[in-house]
Amino acid sequence: MYIYKAAVIGAGTMGAGIAQVITYSGLPVILRDMNQEAVDRGLATVRKIYQNRVDKGKMTESEMEQKMALVSGATDNSGFSDVDIVIEAIYEDIAVKQKLFQELESVCPEGCIFASNTSSLPISAIASATKKPDKVIGMHFFNPAPVMKLIEVIPGLGTSDETIDDVVLFSESLRKIPIRVQECAGFLVNRLLMPYLNEAAIALQEGAEPAKSIDAALVDFGMPMGPLTLFDMVGIDVSVKVSDILHDAYGPRATAAAILRELEKANRLGTKNGAGFYEYDDEKREDLQILIDKVENKGVEKSEFSANRLIMPMINEAVISLQEGVASAEDIDIAMMAGTGFPQDKGGPLHYADQIGVDVVLSELESLTKAHGERFWPAPMLKRMVLGGYLGEKAGKGFFHY
Numbered sequence: 001m002y003i004y005k006a007a008v009i010g011a012g013t014m015g016a017g018i019a020q021v022i023t024y025s026g027l028p029v030i031l032r033d034m035n036q037e038a039v040d041r042g043l044a045t046v047r048k049i050y051q052n053r054v055d056k057g058k059m060t061e062s063e064m065e066q067k068m069a070l071v072s073g074a075t076d077n078s079g080f081s082d083v084d085i086v087i088e089a090i091y092e093d094i095a096v097k098q099k100l101f102q103e104l105e106s107v108c109p110e111g112c113i114f115a116s117n118t119s120s121l122p123i124s125a126i127a128s129a130t131k132k133p134d135k136v137i138g139m140h141f142f143n144p145a146p147v148m149k150l151i152e153v154i155p156g157l158g159t160s161d162e163t164i165d166d167v168v169l170f171s172e173s174l175r176k177i178p179i180r181v182q183e184c185a186g187f188l189v190n191r192l193l194m195p196y197l198n199e200a201a202i203a204l205q206e207g208a209e210p211a212k213s214i215d216a217a218l219v220d221f222g223m224p225m226g227p228l229t230l231f232d233m234v235g236i237d238v239s240v241k242v243s244d245i246l247h248d249a250y251g252p253r254a255t256a257a258a259i260l261r262e263l264e265k266a267n268r269l270g271t272k273n274g275a276g277f278y279e280y281d282d283e284k285r286e287d288l289q290i291l292i293d294k295v296e297n298k299g300v301e302k303s304e305f306s307a308n309r310l311i312m313p314m315i316n317e318a319v320i321s322l323q324e325g326v327a328s329a330e331d332i333d334i335a336m337m338a339g340t341g342f343p344q345d346k347g348g349p350l351h352y353a354d355q356i357g358v359d360v361v362l363s364e365l366e367s368l369t370k371a372h373g374e375r376f377w378p379a380p381m382l383k384r385m386v387l388g389g390y391l392g393e394k395a396g397k398g399f400f401h402y
């Protein structure tokens with residue numbers, strides 16, 4: 001099915017970015033939110049993204065206006081009778097999403113695809129509330145949507161092959177890299193990213209290093225931004241929701257750092273409202289150190305910090321995901337580079353493991369387990385690989401062949 005017209009529901013951080021991506025590819029899109037103020041804010045964000053390009057000489061004013069003419073705001077469902085795909089980017093709440101999809105079914109055409117940009121909610125559960133689960137799919141963009149190349153394509157249990165193919169082709173037409181991922185909590189990238197981000201928050205609350213040093217260590221490693229800065233960009237509220245879903249699925253190793261909940265209680269939600277781990281405006285609010293002091297059972301006293309403390313759990317979760325068949329080793333690496341900016345010269349977490357040695361990864365994880373606890377427990381596949389001589393580049397074989 002060719003997609004001629006799209007709708008995006010939710011004009012917040014992600015929805016506005018997704019609408020810009022769609023108009024940039026030349027397709028008309030309706031951007032719907034709950035009230036006119038939210039719609040106007042979303043449209044202003046789309047314009048701001050284009051205006052940046054104009055300011056940098058990457059497009060002309062008139063080209064910008066042509067693109068802006070493709071996006072129309074809405075607070076209701078008028079105009080939905082001829083949309084071919086709806087992408088939902090509303091609050092991360094399953095009941096709210098289910099209700100929305102039910103409502104959309106009655107106003108959209110028979111063949112319409114219903115895609116969710118959920119970070120971690122089960123697609124099959126969203127689809128179960130609809131009459132056409134074959135048309136429901138996960139289409140997971142990464143923040144900032146106009147920049148990050150990855151789209152995770154996540155079929156639910158009832159999603160048809162035709163819907164999967166249509167969404168893969170549509171994603172390519174948006175000049176993105178679609179990667180098909182097996183449905184599981186956190187899908188692929190958030191499942192690998194959250195242990196990494198969470199460990200930064202644990203190290204901070206334990207007093208291992210101040211926020212800026214933690215971030216600087218990971219930028220030195222080659223990540224495009226520090227983990228605590230990234231938490232602020234994603235949103236503390238979104239991160240807490242995702243963490244809870246991961247904990248529900250994977251148990252103790254995915255327990256969210258307590259400081260995240262303190263930040264959320266103090267309404268420090270990240271860049272979107274002026275403060276998270278860092279402050280982005282001059283408003284008076286509860287200090288980060290006061291919130292850290294409120295955390296009970298902070299963790300290991302006199303804990304030590306290194307970039308490895310964050311990178312190793314990311315590699316470990318990549319190995320567990322590989323074991324479970326969530327995605328291939330190649331796709332895991334491409335997804336982490338395209339979705340999070342994992343350094344290209346290291347080739348993704350699994351190529352990086354091969355570079356430094358699978359045996360080294362195993363022994364690092366064993367040391368981290370002793371020092372910080374069982375959340376670092378090595379994936380069984382790592383032990384099997386080491387015993388079998390799959391040590392990475394130096395042995396000519398590891399996650400890849402050399």
Ligand code: CAA
Pocket residue numbers: 017049052056118119120141142143144145146147148190193224225230234238339340341
């Ligand atoms: N919207 C649109 N464009 C943006 C943007 C935004 N919010 N932020 C930056 N850009 C553009 C800039 O305009 C610039 O464009 P040009 O190349 O055309 O000049 C380009 O991106 C680079 O920006 P900067 O030079 O300002 O800064 P940078 O090089 O440090 O890049 C970044 C910024 C792209 C955000 C980079 O730091 C990065 O890749 N960070 C990692 C982001 C990440 O991990 N995202 C995934 C989060 S997890 C998620 O999204 C899933 C979930 O479910 C929670």
Ligand code: NAD
Pocket residue numbers: 009010011012013014015032033034038088089090091092093096100117118119120140141142143233234235238
């Ligand atoms: P946000 O809070 O910035 O925006 C959500 C928008 O949805 C708000 O403008 C809100 O008014 C609107 N909304 C809520 N219920 C609605 C309804 N019933 N109808 C119409 N509009 C409604 O949130 P966000 O960060 O853009 O996240 C949106 C979705 O994308 C979530 O599922 C989130 O998990 C996912 N996601 C977020 C990120 C991220 O980094 N923030 C990345 C990828 C995916």
